[in-house]
Amino acid sequence: MSTADIKKNAQDKMGKSLETLKADLAKVRTGRAHVGILDHVMVDYYGNPTPINQVANLTLVDARTIGVAPFEKKMGAVIEKAIRDSDLGLNPASQGDLIRVPTPPLNEERRKEMVKLCKGEGEDAKVAIRNIRRDANEGLKKLVKDKAISEDEERRAVDEIQKLTDKFIADIDKTVAEKEKEVLTV
Template sequence: MSTADVKSNAQTRMNKSIETLRADLAKVRTGRAHTGILDHVMVEYYGNPTPINQVANLTLVDARTIGVTPFEKKMASTIEKAIRDADLGLNPAAQGDTIRVPTPPLTEERRKEMVKLVKSEAEDAKIAIRNIRRDANEQLKKLVKDKAISEDDERRASDDIQKLTDKFVADVDKMVVEKEKEVLTV
């Protein structure tokens, strides 16, 4: 293993942390309807908890309403109950074969809670990035100990990893600012 391998491994793992944060932030409600809100809703399907998108088709009916069409008609009441029990502040209503899920406008208090959630998710991502930096630095120290690289090479690689860390933390901050603005916009 070389310093280049350590750096590329760290960069790959940091990219994955950013992608995870992006996916987590997509699930945070902003006042507009989007099917990502229901991504983590699990439906009891023949005794197994199953993601809602595997038992129903999710669509946007309009800017504030999500349409949920079960693949099996008998699942409608189970899906409706799962959405209601998911503690998302949503109140689904069956309408023929489709379940309509209106997203109520966010109150100021709820928006502030969402911002706190966004900041919490961002802090988790920053911690993950810093842990990756620590792991990479430990790998570099091990390479020096095994006499695979010189201390100068370790110092240079360590500086590069720190620059990488700073870049990814800045990306996280930028994503948080954008999401915060999106959540607070009425």
């Protein structure tokens, strides 16, 4: 393993951590409806827990309503129950073949809870980035110990990994700040 491998590996892992944060923040509900908030709802499909988007077509009916059209008619009640039982606080209503899922407007207290949740997700992502940095630095120390690289090369590589860490932490802060602004916009 070389310093280039260690840096590339660290960069890839940090990128994945940032993508995971973005995916987690997409699930945080804002005042507007979007189909992504139903992504983690699992439906009992013939005894198997299945993601809702594999048993129904999800669409936006309007700015505050999600439309869920089951692929099979008899799945309607099961999907409705799965949405109601999820931790999203949504109350779906059947309307023929379509299940309408209105998203209630967020009150000030709920918005502040959402911001806290976003900040917590951001902190978790930063911890993950710092752990990746630590692992990369330990890998570099091992290379020096095995006399595969010089201490000067290690120092340069540690500096580059630190710059990478700083860049990703700045990206995390920016992503969380954008989501906070989105959540607080009434």
